[in-house]
Amino acid sequence: MLHTIQEIVKNCEALLISAGAGMGVDSGLPDFRGNEGFWRAYPPLAKLGISFSQMANPEWFAKDPSLAWAFYGHRLELYRNTTPHKGFHIIRNLAKSKNDNYFIFTSNVDGQFQKAGFDEERIYEIHGSIHYLQCLHNCTDEIWPNKEDVEVDMKRFRAVRYPHCKYCGQVARPNILMFNDWGWNPKRATKQEQRYNKWLKANRNKKIAIIEIGAGTAIPTVRLEGERLAAKLPKATLIRINPREPQMDENLGYALAMGGLEGIEAITKNSL
């Protein structure tokens, strides 16, 4: 099976890289798989009994901005200080070998693909990005890069200092789609989506290898997108890399129960 996958990767004309939190695990980032996974990454929230879906909720920015920004500020620093693992660079080189005919579709908000040198114009961040800010109250529809240092006291799990809206002075929030989020500004993601749809349209009849890495089942948007395209497009094949949740319909492609870096190395062996 591995040989078949290697041939598909080698012979494809276009690459769709779809990624969930598992893509960052080999760079040392946590995934949030289940409450155990989330609380292992955030012991202070385990103590408070707050789950990921409860924490990733915009109401905290109004109710308790210092707690909200402890969570997002800590993640911001973590992602800023992370170096993307070798798998990102292997994919970058694979994309070069396809004349840069690629697109990234990711639910990650961590900006690691940009950091690894992928083109901002070829990335669709479906849940937004932690590196951008918007006004909590939408006094403006502007989205601006977050250049601020958010200081977090990890012992108390409180942000000492956090960003405010440049226009009205009220609390600013990351431009990330959260749960029960009616205030998310989708402007930036919508522009990315338009470029993504244009790319898909231009490549719909080409041999597309959809390489999915570390996308979980709890919020299955990334998995469903790859499955949808593999079912619909005539020459698209889904290659799923996931050590713990590799299950998939075998008519759509192939699954490897491997970690991200290991899987990427395995499938690109004949291509680079």
Ligand SMILES: NC(=O)c1ccc[n+]([C@@H]2O[C@H](COP(=O)([O-])OP(=O)(O)OC[C@H]3O[C@@H](n4cnc5c(N)ncnc54)[C@H](O)[C@@H]3O)[C@@H](O)[C@H]2O)c1
């Ligand atoms: N880095 C980030 O930006 C980040 C991190 C956590 C959560 N989130 C957000 O939370 C939601 C989480 O959904 P999700 O499905 O991305 O994450 P998830 O935490 O639900 O699932 C992670 C998946 O990665 C797999 N995995 C674990 N170790 C791996 C490895 N070494 N290599 C490859 N895969 C590995 C797991 O089996 C699992 O299927 C998303 O909406 C996302 O926006 C983002």
Ligand SMILES: [Zn+2]
């Ligand atoms: Zn404002």
